[in-house]
Amino acid sequence: MKKIATYYVFSGANTALVKVEQPIPELNAGEILVRIRYTTLCGSDLHTYCGLRNEPSPTILGHEIVGVVEDISxxxxxxxxxGNSxxxxxxxxxxxxSSDPSTGVYQSETPQKNDKLYKYGHRQITEEDNLHGGLATHIILRPHTCLRILPKDISLAVAATINCAVATSAGALRLAxxxxxxxxxIAGIGLLGLVSIAMCRELGAKNIIASDINPARLAMAKSFGASHTIDLSETEESTLLQDISVDRFIDMSGSPEAMELGIETLALxxxxxxxxxxxxxxxxGIDAEKAIRKMLTIKGLHNYNYTDFSNAVDFIIENWQKYPFTSLIEREFPLEEVNAAINYALTQKPIRAGLAIYTPITQI
Known part of the structure; x- marks a missing residue:
């Protein structure tokens, strides 16, 4: 008798995901079978769905996932x-x-930039390679995947965000x-921005300035530890960034205007x-003369490394109840309503929409 996995397939932009059921294959060497408990919809999932981001398809979207070990090779x-059992x-x-350290281009500081990287929620479904995304009842973790055991009483919704938004925020602070x-x-008050604010507060920042064009998001920033906020949609320019000597600027918005302002107003x-x-x-645009005279450092970050991941796990374990993280998953859906969840995320623009996944044991 074989257990059955259910997953929802993305095949093209703005097209409803289609339910598929199939037997769970035998594990290969070094793999782990995980029963997914919760998946949150990341912005990159929504960008792919809308055609703003190209991914190999058909695919199983979803990479912000938390689950329970069901089998170990x-x-x-x-x-x-x-080192925990x-x-x-x-x-x-x-x-x-999953990043294979035996490849010739592997660098321990940036394992996320390794050759032939295996990225969950970003792979094409084939007969030999499936169960690799979060919009499913099960996922198979491939060799060289770094993982951590979590406390059983942690919020599943919050835990699901660790391996994307929280770990990336940890990486940004490491570089800062x-x-x-x-x-x-901190510019851009989505999940990344809110996590970064809380992390800076825990690290003892003197002042934390949050900027965005959304007043509701700026109010959230206050609840996560921001000491000041700037509404970039207001026509009257704020003088706060001149009044406070800014040492670190972290951009989570992706807005050229926000990045230009943030770099322009950095101190020596x-x-x-x-x-x-x-x-x-x-x-x-960057004023090179000012960057030189102020002796600025400008760095980019894409994804995160293993240290960032472990720091993110530790941060959430210690602080998920101290800050209102659970409020950021603004609506929850069962897996079978995944298309409704995507529509809600696109139209209502919550910080996150969540999918709670209950997996009855089905066998053939």
Whole structure:
């Protein structure tokens, strides 16, 4: 008797996802079978659905996932990234990628940029390669996937966001350098921005300035620890960025205007970390003379490394109840209503829409 997995297939832009059921294959060497408990819809999933981002298709979207270990290949180490023993029934999170360290171009500082990277929620379905996305009842974790065991009492909805938004925010702060006692400006108050604000607050930032064009998002920023907010939609320009000497600028918006303002208003020896500009847009202008005279550092970040991932796990375990993280998953749907969930996310633009996945044991 074989267990059956259910997943929903994306085949083209703005087209409803189609339900598929198939037997779960036998695990290959080093693999782990996970029963998915929760998936949140990331902005990149929605960009793919709308045709703003190209992914190989047909595919199973979804990479912000949390689940329970259901089977472990005998050749797997049986350990998580902290050296803890894995057991059937453990709640786990994992990196959005599997990165083989034996490849010639592998760099431990940037495993997410390795050759032939295996990215969950971003792969084409084939007969030999499936069950690799979050809009499903099961997923198979491939070898070289970094994973962590989570406390069983953690919010599943919050835990699902660790391996994308939270880990990327941790990476941005790593690149930013010292946060304690510094004045921080964070542009773009989506999930990445809110997580970054809370992280900066926990690290002892002096002032945390949040900027956005959405007043409701700026109100959220206050609840996550922002000390000041700037509404960029207002016609009267704020003087706050001149009044407070900004040491670190982190852009999660991807807006050229926001990036230009943030870099322009950095103080001497300031650092800018650019994260949000992952789609086609106009070029961002930088005053090179000012960058030189202020001795600025400008860095880009795409995804995250293993240290960032583990820091993200630790941060959420310690702080998910201290800040209103659960409120950010603004509506929850069962997996079978995935198309309604996507429509809600596109029309209502919540921080996140969630899919709670209950998996009855079905066999053939």
């Amino acid at each position: 005998p050749s797997h180490s049986g350990l998580d990234a902290q 894995l057991h059937i029934g453990d709640l786990i999170t994992w990196t959005v990628f 350098g010292t946060i304690t006692g510094k004045n921080i400006h 020896h300031g650092s800018a970390i650019l994260v949000g500009a992952v789609f086609n847009q106009r070029k961002t």
